[in-house]
Amino acid sequence: MTTPKKVLIVVTNTAEFEKVGYRTGLWLSELTHFWDVMHKAGLSMKIASPTGGYVPIDPESLLMPELIQMTGLKDAVNKRYEDRAFMDQLKNTPSVAEIDADQYDAIYLTGGHGVMFDFGSSEALAHLIAAFYENNKIVAAVCHGPSGLLNVKLSNGEHLIKDKKLTGFSWKEEQLAKRDHAVPFSLQDELSKRGAHYQKALIPFTENVVEDGLLITGQNPKSTHAVGQALLSRLTN
Numbered sequence: 001m002t003t004p005k006k007v008l009i010v011v012t013n014t015a016e017f018e019k020v021g022y023r024t025g026l027w028l029s030e031l032t033h034f035w036d037v038m039h040k041a042g043l044s045m046k047i048a049s050p051t052g053g054y055v056p057i058d059p060e061s062l063l064m065p066e067l068i069q070m071t072g073l074k075d076a077v078n079k080r081y082e083d084r085a086f087m088d089q090l091k092n093t094p095s096v097a098e099i100d101a102d103q104y105d106a107i108y109l110t111g112g113h114g115v116m117f118d119f120g121s122s123e124a125l126a127h128l129i130a131a132f133y134e135n136n137k138i139v140a141a142v143c144h145g146p147s148g149l150l151n152v153k154l155s156n157g158e159h160l161i162k163d164k165k166l167t168g169f170s171w172k173e174e175q176l177a178k179r180d181h182a183v184p185f186s187l188q189d190e191l192s193k194r195g196a197h198y199q200k201a202l203i204p205f206t207e208n209v210v211e212d213g214l215l216i217t218g219q220n221p222k223s224t225h226a227v228g229q230a231l232l233s234r235l236t237n
Helices: 029-040 065-071 076-080 084-090 123-134 145-149 171-176 187-193 221-236
Strands: 006-010 044-048 106-109 138-142 209-212 215-218
Touching: 006 029, 029 044, 029 076, 029 221, 106 123, 106 145, 106 221, 123 138, 123 145, 138 145, 138 221, 145 187, 171 187, 209 221, 215 221
Parallel strands: 006 044, 006 106, 106 138, 138 215
Antiparallel strands: 209 215
């Protein structure tokens, strides 16, 4: 019997913006929509976080119908995963430092504004991502998730994202979400500063997935399902 492919999912531990005090955390659909694709295909998944422990959920990912309308997400998927068994996985996650990359076939970085405060500053996460990439395993990320790629360096000393085509939450989308004054940096600009070839959709909040070798990135919440499909295709073909 073939052992199912196993995907590591990384989520944030950050519950608040540092400057303004708004609550933030995981953007729930960027977990559930991805999980749904993997689960239906029979893949195995594990959720981890930078420091381990509790994972906060951005309340706006549950309570903002106008944003759901803007992004086009139909959160029947979120509804499907409201059961206790699934949500309990976010109560006490292992830290990324506890994870052995050899036990997984791919890594996926979720978004939500919380990741902008803890993904890029986690040396353990940077080392883990490099271990996946340098062992010919897929690295995927969506929305603000690519902030986890900013400080990942390979054994040759170069940034993983140098000369790579990728995407992530655009500055225009940050402005439209009215969080441009609250975020610690422009993800779009910081990716480009490290030599990445940033690509965005012509229309904000529309689906955009960019693949470059082992790297798969999605621009915004609307892109989550497609990132999952792209990763699934690579793992099963």
